[in-house]
Amino acid sequence: xxxxxxxxxxxxxxxxxxxxxxxxxxxxxxxxxxxxxxxxxxxxxxxxxxxxxxxxxxxxxxxxxxxxxxxxxxxxxxxxxxxxxxxxxxxxxxxxxxxxxxxxxxxxxxxxxxxxxxxxxxxxxxxxxxxxxxxxxxxxxxxxxxxxxxxxxxxxxxxxxxxxxxxxxxxxxxxxxxxxxxxxxxxxxxxxxxxxxxxxxxxxxxxxxxxxxxxxxxxxxxxxxxxxxxxxxxxxxxxxxxxxxxxxxxxxxxxxxxxxxxxxxxxxxxxxxxxxxxxxxxxxxxxxxxxxxxxxxxxxxxxxxxxxxxxxxxxxxxxxxxxxxxxxxxxxxxxxxxxxxxxxxxxxxxxxxxxxxxxxxxxxxxxxxxxxxxxxxxxxxxxxxxxxxxxxxxxxxxxxxxxxxxxxxxxxxxxxxxxxxxxxxxxxxxxxxxxxxxxxxxxxxxxxxxxxxxxxxxxxxxxx
Amino acid sequence: xxxxxxxxxxxxxxxxxxxxxxxxxxxxxxxxxxxxxxxxxxxxxxxxxxxxxxxxxxxxxxxxxxxxxxxxxxxxxxxxxxxxxxxxxxxxxxxxxxxxxxxxxxxxxxxxxxxxxxxxxxxxxxxxxxxxxxxxxxxxxxxxxxxxxxxxxxxxxxxxxxxxxxxxxxxxxxxxxxxxxxxxxxxxxxxxxxxxxxxxxxxxxxxxxxxxxxxxxxxxxxxxxxxxxxxxxxxxxxxxxxxxxxxxxxxxxxxxxxxxxxxxxxxxxxxxxxxxxxxxxxxxxxxxxxxxxxxxxxxxxxxxxxxxxxxxxxxxxxxxxxxxxxxxxxxxxxxxxxxxxxxxxxxxxxxxxxxxxxxxxxxxxxxxxxxxxxxxxxxxxxxxxxxxxxxxxxxxxxxxxxxxxxxxxxxxxxxxxxxxxxxxxxxxxxxxxxxxxxxxxxxxxxxxxxxxxxxxxxxxxxxx
Numbered sequence: 008x009x010x011x012x013x014x015x016x017x018x019x020x021x022x023x024x025x026x027x028x029x030x031x032x033x034x035x036x037x038x039x040x041x042x043x044x045x046x047x048x049x050x051x052x053x054x055x056x057x058x059x060x061x062x063x064x065x066x067x068x069x070x071x072x073x074x075x076x077x078x079x080x081x082x083x084x085x086x087x088x089x090x091x092x093x094x095x096x097x098x099x100x101x102x103x104x105x106x107x108x109x110x111x112x113x114x115x116x117x118x119x120x121x122x123x124x125x126x127x128x129x130x131x132x133x134x135x136x137x138x139x140x141x142x143x144x145x146x147x148x149x150x151x152x153x154x155x156x157x158x159x160x161x162x163x164x165x166x167x168x169x170x171x172x173x174x175x176x177x178x179x180x181x182x183x184x185x186x187x188x189x190x191x192x193x194x195x196x197x198x199x200x201x202x203x204x205x206x207x208x209x210x211x212x213x214x215x216x217x218x219x220x221x222x223x224x225x226x227x228x229x230x231x232x233x234x235x236x237x238x239x240x241x242x243x244x245x246x247x248x249x250x251x252x253x254x255x256x257x258x259x260x261x262x263x264x265x266x267x268x269x270x271x272x273x274x275x276x277x278x279x280x281x282x283x284x285x286x287x288x289x290x291x292x293x294x295x296x297x298x299x300x301x302x303x304x305x306x307x308x309x310x311x312x313x314x315x316x317x318x319x320x321x322x323x324x325x326x327x328x329x330x331x332x333x334x335x336x337x338x339x340x341x342x343x344x345x346x347x348x349x350x351x352x353x354x355x356x357x358x359x360x361x362x363x364x365x366x367x368x369x370x371x372x373x374x375x376x377x378x379x380x381x382x383x384x385x386x387x388x389x390x391x392x393x394x395x396x397x398x399x400x401x402x403x404x405x406x407x408x409x410x411x412x413x414x415x416x417x418x419x420x421x422x423x424x425x426x427x428x429x430x431x432x433x434x435x436x437x438x439x440x441x442x443x444x445x446x447x448x449x450x451x452x453x454x455x456x457x458x459x460x461x462x463x464x465x466x467x468x469x470x471x
Numbered sequence: 472x473x474x475x476x477x478x479x480x481x482x483x484x485x486x487x488x489x490x491x492x493x494x495x496x497x498x499x500x501x502x503x504x505x506x507x508x509x510x511x512x513x514x515x516x517x518x519x520x521x522x523x524x525x526x527x528x529x530x531x532x533x534x535x536x537x538x539x540x541x542x543x544x545x546x547x548x549x550x551x552x553x554x555x556x557x558x559x560x561x562x563x564x565x566x567x568x569x570x571x572x573x574x575x576x577x578x579x580x581x582x583x584x585x586x587x588x589x590x591x592x593x594x595x596x597x598x599x600x601x602x603x604x605x606x607x608x609x610x611x612x613x614x615x616x617x618x619x620x621x622x623x624x625x626x627x628x629x630x631x632x633x634x635x636x637x638x639x640x641x642x643x644x645x646x647x648x649x650x651x652x653x654x655x656x657x658x659x660x661x662x663x664x665x666x667x668x669x670x671x672x673x674x675x676x677x678x679x680x681x682x683x684x685x686x687x688x689x690x691x692x693x694x695x696x697x698x699x700x701x702x703x704x705x706x707x708x709x710x711x712x713x714x715x716x717x718x719x720x721x722x723x724x725x726x727x728x729x730x731x732x733x734x735x736x737x738x739x740x741x742x743x744x745x746x747x748x749x750x751x752x753x754x755x756x757x758x759x760x761x762x763x764x765x766x767x768x769x770x771x772x773x774x775x776x777x778x779x780x781x782x783x784x785x786x787x788x789x790x791x792x793x794x795x796x797x798x799x800x801x802x803x804x805x806x807x808x809x810x811x812x813x814x815x816x817x818x819x820x821x822x823x824x825x826x827x828x829x830x831x832x833x834x835x836x837x838x839x840x841x842x843x844x845x846x847x848x849x850x851x852x853x854x855x856x857x858x859x860x861x862x863x864x865x866x867x868x869x870x871x872x873x874x875x876x877x878x879x880x881x882x883x884x885x886x887x888x889x890x891x892x893x894x895x896x897x898x899x900x901x902x903x904x905x906x907x908x909x910x911x912x913x914x915x916x917x918x919x920x921x922x923x924x925x926x927x928x929x930x931x932x933x934x935x
Contacts, residue, residue, distance in 0.1 A: 086834075154663065156652055158836060198826040198833060199843040213848035215824055221854030229914035233921045236906040237854070237928055243898025245930050247792045250896070252845050254930035260850035305833075310633045310645045359641025360633055365648075395663065 071189075072294040078415050079291055079343040081331065082178070082203070082301045083284070083324070087308030088157065089349035090317055091369030094130070095144065095386075099123040102389035106356040110313055110363070120144070122382055129322040132329040133374075140380035143373040143433035145407055147387040149400025153351055155365040157308070160350040165203040167408050167424050177408055178299050179206030180423045181416060185298070190263070192299040193290055195283045204301055211301065212263065214290070216283050218271030222261030237261045266295060274334075280304045280327030288334035291343060298416070302327075307349060311360035328374065344375035344415055344434075346407070355389050356396055367393075368400035371407050379435035406431055474505050474786070481508065482893045483791060486935040487748055488512040488780070489574030490553050490803045491891045495560040509780040511559050513612070513773065514573045521773045524576045524608040527552070533601045541597040543819035546829045549604070550799065550818060553577045554807035579611035579776070580604060581799060582747050584829070585837035587622045587654060589631040591830040596630065599688055600830050603627040612773040615740065615765075616728040619654060620714060623724065626678060626688035632835070635678040635688070637670060639698040644670040649835055655727040656735035661705070668704040672723050673713035692716055705731050728770055737762035741775060748776075749785045750793035751841050757784060792894070792934040795844040798825035800935065801853065805927060808891050809864055821859065824852040850928075857927035861920035873918040877911050879904040882918070886926040899929050 073079070097103045098114045100123065114125035118134065124146075126134045136142050150163055152170075163170065167177030175183075182192050183206035192204050192211035204211035225231040241258025244251050270289040276282040280302065287300045304324060309317050328345065335343060348371050353363035368387050387398040409420035409428035421427055476484070481500035485492030489512075492500075500508045510516045532544035556574040584607060591600045603625050610618045622628055623646070629635045632646035647669035651661045661669075675697030679687035694716070702711045705726065712720040728736055741761035745753045753761075761778055768774035784790060796804065802822060806813055822828060826849060832838055864870065869889055873882045883903040887895050906925055910918050926932065 154658075155666070156648070156658055157834070158652070159658055197824065197848060199839060199849075200846055213846045215848045215851055217824060219855065221851045221858060227914075229910060229917035229921060232906055232909045232914070233924050236902050236925050239902035239905065240899055240928075240930050243896070243902070245792075245896040245899060245934075246894075247934065249795055249841070250792055250930045250934045252842075253795060253850075253933040254899075256845045256847060257850040257854070257928060257930065257933075260847040260854065263847065264851070310643065311636060358636075358643050359638055360636035360643055362633075364644045395667070 071296050073296060073298065076342065077298060078417070079298050079300070079339060080178075080411060080416060081284075081287055081291075081343065081345045082299070083280075083327070083345060083347045084201070084203070084301065084303035085307050085320075085324070085347065085349035086161075086303045086305040087349075088160075088351045088353060088365055089307045089369060090309060090313065090353040090363055091349070092353065092355065092389075093313075093317055094127055094321060095120070095146070095370045096125045096127060097123055097386050097389065098125045100389055102355075106389065108357055110357045110361065112318075120382075122386065124382075124386060127318070127321045129318050130325045132325050136328070136332075136374065137380060140435075141374055141376055141378055142380050143378040143431075144382050144384075145371045145373070145402055145431060145433065146382065146384040147368050147398070147400050148371045148384070148402045148404050148407060149351070149368040150404050153367050153400075155351065157350060157365075162202065164348060164350050164404060165201060167405055174202060175207055176201070176203035176205050177412075177423055178301070179204050179210065181412060181418055182206045182209040182211075182299065184418055184422060185416075187296075187298060190266075190290075190295045190297050192301075193287075193297050194301045195286055195290075196303060201301060201303070204299065211299070212259070214267060214270075214286065216278070216286065218268065220260070220264040220268050220271075222264035223268035225265070234261050266293075269293060276326075276330060280323050281330045284327040284331035285334045288331050288336075291339050292334070292336040294338075309353070309362045310358065310364060311362040313357075313362040332374075341376055344373055344378060344411075346411065347372040347374070348404070348407075352398070354396055355392060355398060366395075366397045368398040371404070373407075373411070373433045377435055379433055383431050383433055402431070403428060407433070410434065475502050476500055476505065476508050479791075479893065480786060483786070484508055484512060484780070485558060487785075487794075488578060489556065489558060490800065490807050491935075492558065493560075493891075496558045499560045500558070505781055505786070509777055512573065512575055512780070513777060514575070515773075517774070517777060521612055521614075521771055523613065524580070524611045525572050526605055526609050529598070529601065529605075533598055535597075538591070538595060538597050542591055542600075542830050544814070545597070545601060546818050546822070547813040547816070549577075549829060550803050550806065551813035553581075553799070553803040554813065575776075576608055576611050578747075579772075580608040582744070583607035583611060583618070585832065586743065587628065588832040588835055588837035589627045590832055594627050594630045596626070596688060597830075599626045599630075604830075612776065613771065615736075615770040615772055616724060618772070619650075619728060620724050622654075623650065623713070624676065624690045626690065629676070629678050629690060630688050634673055634676055635680070637674050637676070638693070638696040639671075639674045640696075642667070642670040642674060642698075646670075647673050650723075651727065651732075653836060655739065656732040657739040660732060660735040665704055668702040668711065669723060671698040671700075671702050672704065672711040674698045676713050707731075733766060733770075734762060737765040737770070741765055741779075744775060745779055745782075745784075746840060748779050749782070750790045752789070753784065757782070792931075794935055795841055796933055796935050797838060797840075797844055798822050798827035798853075799829065801825070801933065802856075804891070804932075804935075805857075805860070808889060809860075809869060809923075810867060811860070811863060815863075816860070821856050825849060825856060826852070844933075853933070854928050857924050860927070861923045864923035865920045870919050870922040873907065873922045874911070874915050877908075879907040879911075882907040882911075882922065886922050887931075889923070890926045890929075890932050892926075892929075892931045895929075895931050899931055903929070 093112050096112050096114055104111050112127055118125040118128055120126055120137055153160060162174060165176045166174040188209050190212055193214055194200050194204055194211040195214045200211045200213050222234045225234055238258045238261055241254040245254060270286055270293055272289055275285045283302045287302060290297055306320050349369060352366045352369035354366040358364050384402050392398060405424050406428035409424055410431045410433055412418040412420040412423055414434040478497060478501045481497045482492055485496055515522055530548055533541050535541040556572060584604060589603060591597060594600055606621055632649055633643050634646040637643035644666055648666050652658050675693045677691055677693055679689045679691050701708050704711050709721040710719055711723055713723050715722040726732060738758050742753060742758045764778040765775045827838055870885055872885060883900055886903060903925055910921060
């Protein structure tokens with residue numbers, strides 16, 4: 008969003024400015040008065056118990072708003088294995104052009120993010136966000152046992168622990184520890200809930216991108232009676248675990264429909280990631296206790312004819328990220344972050360189909376007004392490769408999760424991940440809510456505080 | 472004394488080998504032996520030669536100029552076929568008029584479509600997609616080696632997993648990896664060096680390509696594009712070729728299906744077919760025993776299917792209502808029970824929110840099972856879909872008695888009969904009776920359409 012009060016015009020009343028500037032010396036983490044305690048010692052980092060369906064607690068019961076300092080994490084999964092080298096481009100490296108030939112992306116100085124890296128030209132709004140200090144880049148992230156399989160790699164990245172039977176997701180176990188039932192975790196998309204958001208006790212609620220939820224409209228009695236029958240089905244037992252699980256999910260759907268339907272605003276984009284991330288922001292804005300939201304964007308398995316397909320996907324990603332942050336209410340902007348990840352990267356050298364095969368090491372991103380913007384690792388060498396021709400990763404993906412768990416989500420990463428990982432320093436202590444307010448300007452913190460306090464709300468949710 | 476089928480057993484077999492039995496089909500199988508009932512459902516006995524499935528030809532709709540129209544029409548055509556086919560109503564020993572025109576062939580065709588999961592979204596040649604489905608139907612019960620071989624060289628697969636561009640001068644691993652991981656031996660039975668060797672073995676197995684006037688996806692072997700050097704696959708150095716072309720070569724599919732990977736492949740397929748027909752959690756000893764049956768039968772599919780259907784687990788309590796209907800099963804069963812015309816229902820549009828668009832599986836691994844179809848997204852979509860069919864049901868004259876009589880128990884039974892529900896819990900029955908009482912008293916005119924809706928969304932109709 009843009010700041011309603013343009014700082015250079017000095018329209019902020021002195022008293023407010025004084026209060027705002029006083030915030031410069033206030034530590035952000037002393038605000039935590041309503042922070043929920045993370046349950047210690049109750050988490051199994053291993054797998055779920057078996058194949059039987061999990062009948063989770065009724066979701067409609069719990070919709071308590073977030074505490075004043077509770078933070079929110081949105082995850083964007085780039086499904087198929089993103090070509091990180093064509094996302095954050097090492098264009099100064101001759102090895103990149105030699106390996107990629109016609110797949111190499113042309114960039115110029117305007118795309119530079121430093122360290123010889125350039126953002127893809129279709130990520131122009133993300134680049135602006137980077138320039139304002141809101142994007143933390145972690146280069147060279149990977150996993151030690153990468154077998155280049157979509158399925159085992161996705162399972163590993165979702166689980167955050169070595170392969171176990173029937174794994175739970177790292178955010179699912181976080182949900183267990185936080186007691187995130189109800190709408191505490193939300194997945195937006197068609198199909199099922201990704202394992203990422205499945206714990207042993209809790210699971211995410213799935214929201215379809217389209218809306219018009221069955222059960223939301225009960226204005227006529229004759230409709231209401233049938234919908235209430237659906238609740239009745241789920242309240243009792245069919246005599247079998249799968250029937251009971253289905254009954255519970257239908258009950259949860261109709262019982263939640265009226266609460267969630269307002270998130271499907273007229274202003275949402277028609278489709279694609281832009282709609283899904285706009286919806287994600289609207290769900291957070293409803294303040295129904297949602298702390299985790301996940302979405303995914305498919306199509307990254309670019310084995311053939313990678314361009315322009317991959318370029319188009321990045322444009323969709325750019326639009327989606329921008330839509331999210333411009334839709335998000337100022338009340339949540341200072342405590343919402345977005346993590347972007349993929350199950351693996353692509354090979355350095357292009358294949359024979361004008362595409363790239365499965366590879367390793369990629370860049371993860373954390374985007375937030377509270378991110379410590381900039382680079383947090385080094386781009387791996389494009390010439391010191393393994394026997395397959397793949398880059399060596401040097402950051403364990405779980406250290407990103409650990410940092411977010413410990414420093415963003417008020418949790419204990421050892422409990423969730425079963426091991427200790429060092430902090431990457433991607434979380435900053437300051438705040439910069441406004442896209443058009445530079446991160447290092449003298450007035451940044453003051454303006455952010457004004458927004459967080461509700462004194463200013465920017466020029467509107469969708470004007471950036 | 473061989474076990475004979477109760478009425479409940481007969482209904483169970485008909486739900487699993489087709490899309491639900493009629494009164495006549497259930498009666499015909501009641502009291503016969505398991506062996507005879509399974510033989511009737513499969514259309515032949517264990518001593519008969521394994522028949523080819525029917526070749527349903529190419530309906531004109533498949534060659535529509537618009538790819539989108541062709542796919543939409545084919546979805547309706549295929550689901551209508553699933554809904555229309557019946558099991559014999561005189562048992563034992565009455566093959567259908569057209570050999571193989573039994574619903575189990577459609578179940579297996581759907582299984583192979585999910586297994587060798589190609590997507591029109593990428594292939595973009597609907598006649599080839601349809602041709603692949605016809606091939607799956609013909610080969611549904613045949614020999615697995617022949618099925619893998621034919622699928623590997625089929626244009627839809629050559630395009631879908633890019634082997635059309637896999638050549639000695641630049642290998643393309645996409646097909647080589649999935650051939651092992653998803654189609655035969657499964658993950659854990661090969662390593663990364665095997666992926667490279669397998670990809671090299673498959674070089675030169677391409678498509679005709681651009682003819683000067685059009686793209687021709689017909690398979691062609693280009694010896695000059697094949698890597699003729701020795702390769703080490705599964706620890707064995709030899710002149711490996713994807714499929715043997717010249718003497719002195721070793722055949723990769725033969726090795727996967729009949730050679731060193733045979734046990735792994737047999738168990739992988741046995742487990743998957745068990746999970747499709749019985750329940751999701753077979754014991755390892757059951758899987759191993761079924762794998763032995765598969766091997767003993769020369770990797771013919773029919774003996775494996777027969778062994779699964781005759782297995783005690785198939786008839787046990789964990790199997791009863793132990794699977795969740797996917798959208799295709801949900802819609803086909805509804806159409807079968809209500810006599811709807813699939814072509815009037817806009818299934819291409821209306822099934823997408825439920826998460827299953829035929830010919831467009833969401834990933835190379837196809838669709839999921841069990842919990843994959845649970846959750847609020849699925850519930851909202853099925854609720855919305857069922858709501859959309861209620862006037863169609865009223866027009867068809869179903870449940871006409873519901874607004875004539877205040878007999879709630881009779882109304883509930885009429886609804887369960889319409890949906891073919893054999894075992895309804897007292898909770899569901901009570902909820903439907905309560906619904907009828909309230910609706911009859913306060914909005915009597917709506918009992919007929921709403922009765923359809925209540926039946927379609929009750930938990931008993933979602934499981935099978």
